[in-house]
Amino acid sequence: MVTSKGGISLTISVENLKVNFKTLEEFKKFKEYGIQELSMHEDLEANIIEDNSKSPFYGIYFGDKLIARMSLYEINEKYDRYFYPPQNYLELWKLEVIPEYQGKGYGSALVEFAKSLGLPIKTNPRVKSKEFWEKMGFLSVDYDMERDRGENPLVWYPEGVKAQEY
Numbered sequence: 001m002v003t004s005k006g007g008i009s010l011t012i013s014v015e016n017l018k019v020n021f022k023t024l025e026e027f028k029k030f031k032e033y034g035i036q037e038l039s040m041h042e043d044l045e046a047n048i049i050e051d052n053s054k055s056p057f058y059g060i061y062f063g064d065k066l067i068a069r070m071s072l073y074e075i076n077e078k079y080d081r082y083f084y085p086p087q088n089y090l091e092l093w094k095l096e097v098i099p100e101y102q103g104k105g106y107g108s109a110l111v112e113f114a115k116s117l118g119l120p121i122k123t124n125p126r127v128k129s130k131e132f133w134e135k136m137g138f139l140s141v142d143y144d145m146e147r148d149r150g151e152n153p154l155v156w157y158p159e160g161v162k163a164q165e166y
């Protein structure tokens, strides 16, 4: 993807991140470092997962530095309570751009990559990022207490997909 912000043209490439100690070291720079990363670390150490196994993370490198990342997980159609017709969809979380690189198009490049996979997307945004998600074309759902349990999910509908009513 090519973007031009501040007069500079950059080619941004989004790649799937492999689980290895180097990737996990890079993850420490992100604010949302938590149980998911710790469990990957333990699994690697205990040889439960192999070095370089596929991860749910996608990221953008600037040189050899990981500067943006997100996690994407495909949810099976039988658990779909958001989209009509019911179908497999993507849960997107841990979208984060490290501070020095924010506002340069990296966050949108990751979201555009997720959209290019052609499935509907659901995310639970951090409070301060709502405006960003609106710009990316994400919409609020009609809150349902039983389904959403205190979350305020935002969703993106590909063409031909609409909200599920039940």
Ligand code: COA
Residues within 6 Å of the ligand: 095, 096, 097, 098, 101, 102, 103, 104, 105, 106, 107, 108, 109, 126, 128, 129, 130, 131, 132, 135
């Ligand atoms: N609030 C409002 N608008 C925002 C925004 C924010 N927090 N972050 C980005 N935008 C807007 C940009 O101005 C841009 O608009 P434009 O296309 O009209 O110029 C558009 O969203 C895309 O911006 P982009 O450069 O792709 O965003 P990014 O690479 O900085 O990624 C986040 C967006 C939210 C993922 C990233 O900034 C991030 O990880 N932030 C850290 C945590 C956070 O949410 N901070 C909020 C501010 S305190």
